Amino acid sequence: MGTGLKSLSATLFLFLLLLPLVFSASNDGLFRIGLKKRKLEQNNRVASQIDTKEGEALRTTLRKYRLGGNLGDPEDTDIIALKNYMDAQYFGEIGIGSPPQKFTVIFDTGSSNLWVPSSKCYFSVACYFHSKYKARSSSTYKKNGKSAAIQYGTGAISGFFSEDNVKVGELVVKDQEFIEATKEPGITFLVAKFDGILGLGFQEISVGNAVPVWYNMVNQGLVKEPVFSFWFNRNADEEEGGELVFGGVDPNHYKGEHTYVPVTQKGYWQFDMGDVLIDGKSTGFCAGGCAAIADSGTSLLAGPTTIITELNHAIGASGIVSEECKAIVAQYGETIINSILAKDQPEKICSQIGLCTFDGTRGVSMGIKSVVDENVGKASSGVSDAMCSACEMTVVWMQNQLRQNQTQQQILNYVNQLCERLPSPMGESAVDCDGLSTLPNVSFTIGGKTFELTPEQYVLKVAQGDVAQCISGFTALDVPPPRGPLWILGDVFMGQYHTVFDYGNLRIGFAEAA
Structure with a gap:
């Protein structure tokens, strides 16, 4: 009896400890998902490099020839295929089935499908290091069986569709179509801190044309407003990673007013961006306008190699000689x-x-x-x-x-x-950690307003033993026409600017993060 009480007490204590990290709801009608944050580590980057080299032929083909694969729109293949989740820093927890089976996922506005490892994943080592969905353990499981495959920049997953209830915070989405991954080759998903991906993009880029989780939240009347918003906590000294809010916006997450711009092309959360400035001076690259997407599943800020090279030259980042x-x-x-x-x-x-x-x-x-x-x-x-x-x-x-x-x-x-400043094959460029105070600010014009990033904000410190290596937060990614050239504003940008995804009005808003 004594042992049982101790075990129960320990379990209850652990539950109370983790509860604030998982979800919270309040009487304002907003549903909050607590995000966990991890530091960038050299080991993960090495693993990413290995997978990147293995997938180079695939990505080159997709980038240059725009092969459609299994995506909803062939033009969208290249961006998803170039995504690198290895450096992702923010995760949250969801439950699938009845009773809910817990999974850690990346909430990704740059893709649209939900997938998790399947209990039928027998031959991929990665599946044995992550939570696996067991259909037989869920009373609300519905068989689908349609095959599915998604190619990413540093990995690929394949499997089949199933349907079940998905619990996101306190919201329960019924009969959600998702992918049970039976193959997760490569190192990326083996060492990843997450089990799967929950896409928050539009259905236009959904593999198998599956209805995204967010669509079903709206269609099933689970949120009061068709809006969700991200707040990333970039304070390295705090454990709280941030919050994803469904159903509206938390005023405690931002300062001032949001600047809204319309979604220009459904699929990704894409909008028009204006000029890029270095120390307040125009570079002229996007003076006539550039396409950009807000992507919570990308850790850095990506753009065409031509422009990124100039940015890295301006901030003294060293790459490799081409x-x-x-x-x-x-x-x-x-x-x-x-x-x-x-x-x-x-x-x-x-x-x-x-x-x-x-x-x-x-x-x-x-x-x-x-x-x-x-x-x-x-x-x-x-x-x-x-x-x-x-x-x-x-x-x-x-x-x-x-x-x-x-x-x-x-x-x-x-x-x-x-x-001499061209990024390395991994798209990374090193920066002198001791010289941050001398580097220029870099700004992006969105909706007629300038959004500035300081050196402390766009330079990332990567743990490498007892010392830290600094890398530029600007990485090269070339998306071919007609979708590209394209800028991808990932966590480096979204960490400084609270981001609102307004599905009802098809617009995106940015304001200084609190």
């Missing part, structure tokens, strides 16, 4: 400058000097052309796609320098410096 980039400057630098001055169409310059092909309307890399050639039975000329990409970046950099009335030699020197 031999292709240096070769372009040495062999074709003066020719490119003269072509720009001669008012040649910038998108045609690289094809004119033989480094890219041209399809009549815009420059395309030989990688894309080779796919077209294969489809029509022609042979590719074998021009290096890396050289084409390097040339296209060089043209953009030189255009910007000419607008600033720089001399030819100044431009060549500057572009050579940028070549």
